[in-house]
């Protein structure tokens with residue numbers, strides 16, 4: 001459904017410090033389920049995630065979404081695709097201090113022109129789903145790390161995106177909260193959504209919620225050893 005073909009990404013192209021962060025990535029992310037990108041620091045996980053989420057363009061190669069070539073589209077179309085199709089959760093939750101949980105959650109929906117009452121209703125339903133209704137009116141800076149993360153997830157889901165993109169979403173969470181996050185992922189996967197995230201966290205990679213793990217090294221996908229063995233001897 002989301003397809004990368006021969007993707008390469010250079011930083012500082014044409015300069016002495018030119019660096020190819022991605023070097024020939026072919027990858028298909030199926031419609032449903034949870035995919036984790038893992039690999040050593042600097043292997044290209046975040047760069048790949050930004051291309052999958054249409055936040056950055058590849059230097060070479062093509063990106064297809066539902067079969068449609070989107071990598072060459074002008075920025076205003078990409079902005080629209082991002083808003084309609086993707087939700088994002090970053091390592092730093094990027095919540096706006098001084099605003100309540102519910103205000104933070106409905107913020108990305110303002111450009112849709114939807115009525116405020118409808119947005120509030122949708123935001124409240126998400127808060128309920130993530131067991132956070134009691135924090136609706138609290139300023140986000142007073143919430144715990146796990147609560148802030150759940151607000152960030154609600155905000156990412158407010159436009160009901162098909163695809164959730166998350167960069168090291170459990171990096172600031174202890175094991176209990178990381179497991180709680182995985183339960184939320186399971187909910188999303190069961191609804192038929194696509195989740196793609198980077199993670200160093202063994203709690204995440206080893207979880208049964210995760211459908212597939214893609215390993216990166218030096219900007220390339222490296223074959224999963226377990227899979228290679230299964231194919232050779234299985």
Ligand SMILES: Nc1ncnc2c1ncn2[C@@H]1O[C@H](COP(=O)(O)OP(=O)(O)OP(=O)(O)O)[C@@H](O)[C@H]1O
Nearest residue numbers: 011012019021039040041042043044045046047048
């Ligand atoms: N804007 C940039 N300009 C120059 N080089 C960059 C830029 N962004 C990333 N890089 C380089 O590209 C490589 C891949 O970076 P990326 O952030 O994708 O790696 P990563 O696997 O996500 O690493 P980490 O696990 O440390 O977050 C790194 O060597 C990084 O220094």
